[in-house]
Amino acid sequence: MTSASTAARRGASTRRPSRRRDHFAYPGWFYAPAAVIYAVLFLVPTFASFYFAFTRWTFTTSEFTGFDNFITFFTQPRLSTSFTNTLIYATLTSGAKVAIGLVLAVVLTSGIFARGYLRAVVFFPVLVSTIGVGITFKVLLDPFDGVVNKALAAIGVRGPGWLTDPDLALYSIAAVDVWKGVGLATLIYIAGIVAIPDEYYEAARVDGSSAWSTFWTITVPLVRPATVTVVILSLIGGLRTFDLIWAMTGGGPGFASDTVASVIYKQYAAGFYGLSTAGNVILFLLITGIVLPLFLFLNRKSKEL
Structure with a gap:
């Protein structure tokens, strides 16, 4: 009996780790739905676009043309302007979201009145539709009947053509983009600040550190993972931006606010499907070539801290 009970205990002890592992490990079929959705909505369209970029295709036929679509795309008028606008727009919006989002997060994690509201x-x-925001601000920024210029005129200031001046259009759209997207950056920063242990701030107060010094020596370094997230998400959004620009200016005036994505849409709207697909591939490679090295660099710097 003793030997049997000992053997049973040994068997139980040898089985417990496997049951524990089974408890924490998910079976393979658990990942199947997500894998199918990911493959159907991302992998298949991505690989299909790489193929169709080398063809002249319609909804019923396709003809292989080699690199003709890519060559034609790079000969588009003012394409260099759209690339420059894309980089400027992405840099401005991502930088502004990082700076403003961090400041707002610090304010909204303090003891300010009505913090939740x-x-x-x-x-x-x-949460508001991007197209809705674009149309709304297009009306508000109208140079003649817009509320913004009327308010400026009331105090004796002549408002500029926010969306009709080639030198201002892109920056006006970027400002609207920041207004719409800074809330997400703020939310990410709030999560990062709340996760910082209070002991760091208590030690800083004991040492007599000022609020500014505490911000630079504690808050900024410890929310670096949140900063990386905000930079990457904002940069990707800025590089592929289309809907807000199209709703507000359609890429105009002239080519002043054209981005790579708006050029791609114009080709698609004109019926050049293969050419627009090649442009999408180029944009995908551009975003990957910028974001991936930056992501690896920022993560490496975070691990060094």
């Missing part, structure tokens, strides 16, 4: 107000624009 203000957080909701800051995040609300993220």
Whole structure:
């Protein structure tokens, strides 16, 4: 009996780790639905676009043309302007979202009055349709009947053509983009700041550190993972931006606010499907070539801290 009970205990002890592993490990079929959705919505369209970029295709036929679509795309008028605009737009919007989002997060994690309500107000624009925001601000920024210029005229200031001046159009759209998207950056930063242990701030207060010094020596370094997330998400969004620009200016005036994505859409709207697909491939490679090295660099720097 003793030997049997000992053997049973040994068997139980040898089986416990496997049951524990089974408890924490998910079976393979658990990942199947997500894998199917990912393959159907991302992998298949991606590989298909790489193929169709080398063809002249319609919805019923396709003809292999080699690199003709890519050569034609790079000969588009003012293409260099659209590339420059894309880089400027992405840099401005991502930088502004990082700076403003961090400041707002610091304010909204302090003891400010109505903190919860203000957080909701800051995040609300993220929930609004981008096309709706674009149309709304197109009306507000109208050089003649817009509310913004009328308000400036009331105090004796002549408002510029926010969306009709080639020198201002892209920057006006970028400002609207920041207004709409900074709420998400703020939310990410709030999560990062709340995760910082209070002991760091208590030690800083004991040492007599000023609020500014505490911000630079504690908050900024410890929210670096949040900064990486905000930079990457904002940069990807800025590089592939289309809907807000199209709703506000359609890429105009002239080519002043054209981006790579708007050029691609114009080709698609004109019926050049293979050419627009080649442009999408180029944009995909551009985003990957910029974001992936930056992501690896920022993550490596985070691990060194």
